[in-house]
Amino acid sequence: LGRTLHHHAVVGSTNEVAFRLAQDGAEHGEVVVAEQQTSGKGRRGRAWVSPPGLNLYFSAILRPELPPQRAPELTLVAAVALAENLREFGADAAIKWPNDVQISGRKVAGILTELSAEPERVHFVIVGVGVNLNCQVEHFPEELRETATSVSLARGEKVHRAQFAAGLWTRMEEWLDLYLETGFDAVRARWKELSSTLGQDVLVRTDRSELRGYAVDIDPSGALLVRTEAGQVERVLAGDVEQLRP
Ligand code: BTN
Structure with a gap:
């Protein structure tokens, strides 16, 4: 380049x-x-x-x-x-x-x-x-x-x-x-x-909503996988992450 x-x-x-x-x-x-x-x-x-x-x-x-x-x-x-x-x-x-x-x-x-x-x-x-x-x-x-x-x-x-x-x-x-x-x-x-995000509790703000959970992984396309308290894994394509202290 x-x-x-x-x-x-x-x-x-x-x-x-x-x-x-x-x-x-x-x-x-x-x-x-x-x-x-x-x-x-x-x-x-x-x-x-x-x-x-x-x-x-x-x-x-x-x-x-x-x-x-x-x-x-x-x-x-x-x-x-x-x-x-x-x-x-x-x-x-x-x-x-x-x-x-x-x-x-x-x-x-x-x-x-x-x-x-x-x-x-x-x-x-x-x-x-x-x-x-x-x-x-x-x-x-x-x-x-x-x-x-x-x-x-x-x-x-x-x-x-x-x-x-x-x-x-x-x-x-x-x-x-x-x-x-x-x-x-x-x-x-x-x-x-x-990355410092994985393995952390996070608050993710997207255009429409907020999601709180544990950052588990990124998937094969780069989306963030967040496990919520209910135990469900959500896939986040875009948003702002706040890394919460445990
Ligand atoms: C971010 O919000 O984190 C992205 C910032 C990107 C800034 C760079 S500076 C060079 C290039 N020109 C711009 O206007 N923005 C990007």
């Missing part, structure tokens, strides 16, 4: 720039990276705090041969690469289902995957990744200060952004190639090793 790199000082959102490039025919593996985003997008309509120069914001354009319903697996591919790369850079990172990457329970990175597809076939997928590398507590708005962190805050030392990005893109490409060649099993196994 990233052999063709579109570098911008300021954009609204790298996902939006990448989406337009892909519509205009950009190729698999092209990456859009920005120093700053003025309207960085998070999941579920939230904003992604994107101060200039300190952190990493990028979107990869992928053209996998996949049916659209399997596209969410790509988010887990990215999460695995991200957690591994953070560990390589000295941060004790873990994945909170489906794709929040945390250090000591605080969010350090997020992934926003967007899709252009017809019913049978993916046209392209945009995998947008934001990593808090060198920002300080003051860069987070008040309401995030207890729940967010950066790599440098966690390890007490600045991170070399270009080195981090190069390592991450190589890892993402390796995991992606393995996934496209052999399927989701290896990614799923590694995701389970890197």
Whole structure:
């Protein structure tokens, strides 16, 4: 990934720039990276705090041969690469289902995957990744200060952004190639090793409801399996997980 790199000082959102490039025919593996985003997008309509120069914001354009319903697996591919790369850079990172990457329970990175597809076939997928590398507590708005962190805050030392990005893109490409060649099993196994969600009591909020239970596993497509108090196992495809202390 990233052999063709579109570098911008300021954009609204790298996902939006990448989406337009892909519509205009950009190729698999092209990456859009920005120093700053003025309207960085998070999941579920939230904003992604994107101060200039300190952190990493990028979107990869992928053209996998996949049916659209399997596209969410790509988010887990990215999460695995991200957690591994953070560990390589000295941060004790873990994945909170489906794709929040945390250090000591605080969010350090997020992934926003967007899709252009017809019913049978993916046209392209945009995998947008934001990593808090060198920002300080003051860069987070008040309401995030207890729940967010950066790599440098966690390890007490600045991170070399270009080195981090190069390592991450190589890892993402390796995991992606393995996934496209052999399927989701290896990614799923590694995701389970890197995840902090399984084996925990959780509260899952979806668009429609709340579900409380015990996170048992992820299924072969990446959905979270939650055993409720009634003993039933529910399959959750999308939502926000709060990990409850036992
Ligand atoms: C999340 O809510 O956890 C996902 C955050 C994703 C943020 C990244 S930053 C680069 C890319 N461009 C965006 O507008 N969002 C993603």
